[in-house]
Amino acid sequence: MELVMSFVIIGGLGLIFGGLLAYAARRFAVEEDPRVETITDLLPGANCGACGFAGCSSFAEKVVAGQAPVDSCVPGGKKVSDNICEVLGLESVASEDRKIAQVFCMGSKDIAPDKFEYQGVRDCKAAMMYSGGFKACTYGCLGLGTCVEVCPFDALSMGENGLPKVDTDKCTGCGVCAKACPRNVIRIISARNVKYVPCNSKDRGKVVRESCEVGCIACKACVKACPNEAITVENNLAVIDSAKCDSCGKCIEVCKRQIIKDLGKVLAVK
Amino acid sequence: MNLLAIIFVAILANNIVLSQFLGICPYLGVSKRIETSIGMGMAVIFVMTLSAIVTWLIYNILLAPFGLAYLRTIAFILVIAGLVQLVEMILKKTNPTLFQALGIYLPLITTNCAILGVAVLNIDAGYNIIETIIYAISTGIGFTLAMVIMAGIRERLELVNMSGFVRGAAVTLVSAGILSLAFMGFKGIVTL
Known part of the structure; x- marks a missing residue:
């Protein structure tokens, strides 16, 4: 009897929380632009702040929102800037200058x-x-x-x-x-x-x-x-x-x- | 009077970090700056209170009546992890400002042993629901206090000229030990 109860209670708790989380993930989902994540992956990831933003992910957010120039990433140089342009469907703008x-x-x-x-x-x-x-x-x-x-x-x-x-x-x-x-x-x-x-x-x-x-x-x-x-x-x-x-x-x-x-x-x- | 004693003991005499040595990981990891330590402290107070209430309810309604007290550790871990995830999702949607303020600290403290420790200590002490809430809040305040003091010490240590081999982790651990000794001075003022 005790064995069954422990199964029921622990299993039930797991089920309830699992269901609750699954429901919450739907109900409270925050829409995020998938391009933000793609661009974050393209960036060097050093969070140096040369672009003027707090780190690579916040730069990616701003660049997708159109609030930052695509060639702001200094460490990434032309390559990263071109990749960002490709994701956003823009013409490449960066110069070759290092x-x-x-x-x-x-x-x-x-x-x-x-x-x-x-x-x-x-x-x-x-x-x-x-x-x-x-x-x-x-x-x-x-x-x-x-x-x-x-x-x-x-x-x-x-x-x-x-x-x-x-x-x-x-x-x-x-x-x-x-x-x-x-x-x-x-x-x-x-x-x-x-x-x-x-x-x-x-x-x-x-x-x-x-x-x-x-x-x-x-x-x-x-x-x-x-x-x-x-x-x-x-x-x-x-x-x-x-x-x-x-x-x-x-x-x-x-x-x-x-x-x-x-x-x-x-x-x-x- | 009993509640006042609980508050005093939880914050000073039995400080969760400095006397019970729970939650050492965030205590050393996030105490580099006063700002971040306050952020972490606030998140801990919040999660600790919430999880203490829920675990108390689960223990007293589901586990104890069926003689399943021995399952409390695994049940509490499950509940705390699920709860923090849930809170994080709800906060992200309904209150982005608070979500930003608590930042990465919320998922970090999911697996914090201080949170589980308080849930277990509440049961061991046989607190009722009001005492549980008071104990959880004051333990969180005690945690924040220890964090902020440590962050203040570490911010000053950054500027001290000392030899390379004591700099960093070594001097941090030594100062944590001295701070812990200082808090031992509160022991014996009140006994529960």
């Missing part, structure tokens, strides 16, 4: 000295709170690795010289590191920008010389050497216009500070 993060500072500890010893929290933002950072150069990389911590793709690491290194294979250009850097040393640039000047100092040449051995001193030697007038000096920094630059390499030869880098080589070396 973006990557680069560190605009060459001032490792021995090249750009500290002005005082810092023993606080090992975080760049915290270090900035003590009289604007411990580095003599007020624009250079502090090297505490806040960018490395935040990178959702594991593309950043601290190099032996105390500066972050970008793994160009893994970097998707999502820009999370650029947002985290309190000194804007990391920037997102087009991978087509073959030549660039990895210095962030807007100080005048004399000040830069005192605080760093390699920083751009705005001597304008490269400006004069460039046959295509691709280089200008803005805010005491040489800027290379990638549209005009034809990679002749003359600026690299004349630069006294050896601060002009060839991204083509950086990408090739990896």
Whole structure:
């Protein structure tokens, strides 16, 4: 008798709850657009937030609702954008341009000295709170690795010289590191920008010389050497216009500070 | 007076996490930020109360009269899991704001041992329905209290300069132990 009762009661409970759930699933069903799930599966799934939304699934919701541009996913690039267009039945819009993060500072500890010893929290933002950072150069990389911590793709690491290194294979250009850097040393640039000047100092040449051995001193030697007038000096920094630059390499030869880098080589070396 | 004693004991003296060591998993897993710990706490209070009422009814109407008390664990697990699913569906349809606020915590606590623990403890203590409700709510509040204190401690620990091998899980467990010791101070103030 007891055996039968236990069957009846436990089995009955299971049946009742099963039936209740089945009924509730029908009765309280929330209509969801199946395309949302399809697009979520297409996205990289790192939830980096480069698109401006909380994560991949909320971006998918917005893009289906037409509230977000289809090419907002930076890490996914052209491929993901094309796939989204296919799902939504739109014309492809994305350009081929690939973006990557680069560190605009060459001032490792021995090249750009500290002005005082810092023993606080090992975080760049915290270090900035003590009289604007411990580095003599007020624009250079502090090297505490806040960018490395935040990178959702594991593309950043601290190099032996105390500066972050970008793994160009893994970097998707999502820009999370650029947002985290309190000194804007990391920037997102087009991978087509073959030549660039990895210095962030807007100080005048004399000040830069005192605080760093390699920083751009705005001597304008490269400006004069460039046959295509691709280089200008803005805010005491040489800027290379990638549209005009034809990679002749003359600026690299004349630069006294050896601060002009060839991204083509950086990408090739990896 | 008895109800006041139940409230005091459930929140402080016999805190579900710090004295009875139930629900440690969400306690360590979701206590990184104060905001999320409050969200989790609210969801636990809600589910705990609801499941305590339903399991009390099922035990006293279906199981005990037929001498099937030994089946309570399996019956309670079934009931709690089904109930949480049901609540989730209804909330999603009727109150999307609350559904968003409780978020992923609802399905997470389906299998929380603190929920089952309270359902079983209610039966063991022989509470009537009103005492059951009061006990479930105060246990949920005690859980939330422990979560929020822990989240506050962990938010501060994030900014402390310490060696790598104690950082993270190690220092969290040590501080949880000290917090638990502190709560032992409430023992013996009231006896039920």
